Amino acid sequence: MQVSSSPACKPLHPQVGLKLNTARGICRAATKEAAKPADACIELLRRGAKTPGEIPAHTLLKSIVELEKAKLPADPSWQSTLAAPGTRWRLIYTAGSKDVQTASKGDRGKAGQFFPLNAVQKFEDGIFENGVFLGPVASLTFKGPFTMSGKRLTFDVDTMCIGLGPFRLPIPLKESQPIEQRDPKEQKGLPFFLYAYLDEDIVGEWQ
Secondary structure (H helix, E strand, O other): OOOOOOOOOOOOOOOEEEEEEOOOOOOOOOOOOOOHHHHHHHHHHHHHHHOOOOOOHHHHHHHHHHHHHHOOOOOOOHHHHHOOOOOOEEEEEEEOHHHHHHHHOOOOOOOOEEOOOEEEEEEEOOEEEEEEEEOOOEEEEEEEEEEEEOOEEEEOOOEEEEEEOOEEEEEEOOOOOOHHHOOHHHHHOOOEEEEEEEOOOEEEEEO
16 A cells, blocks of 8 residues: 555545455455355455465456445444454555556456565554565554544554664654544545455455
């Protein structure tokens, strides 16, 4: 995922992403709560996240698009699942807006890509952190407050952290302020994720 700002409203053909819970890294049967037409899509996404490359990229993209069309309701447990203590979400697959537009029309063009770097997110104590890690050697992360309502998670970035070995240097980018305390117009202009599906293993999202 990118930490740059998204449009204030949902774009017609946004980027999509698939993430795996690194603490679990397992593949299990699709949840009973999911609507039946979406079960096959969820199972394909599980397999694709568990073993990148096993499921072709165009199949993953089609599955995420179909999940969005299914309009599964947001589960009340989504936020607690996303922000469970110790949980880390690794970006497995991503597709750009043109790829999403092509897949939405039922055409088969470019299908996004499996993300080659170790990009990980976490959501803890009201703070979102997103970064790229080069093993134990170096890292670059961005963090700030987040808030979630239904399927939409709104966030902001106020600090950049550069990591070298065990050391981390935080660099403030602007004053930190809880999102709920900001003017509604400012809140609407912040970057956000829209979740098509989320459980203890995987996240399918739009940005």
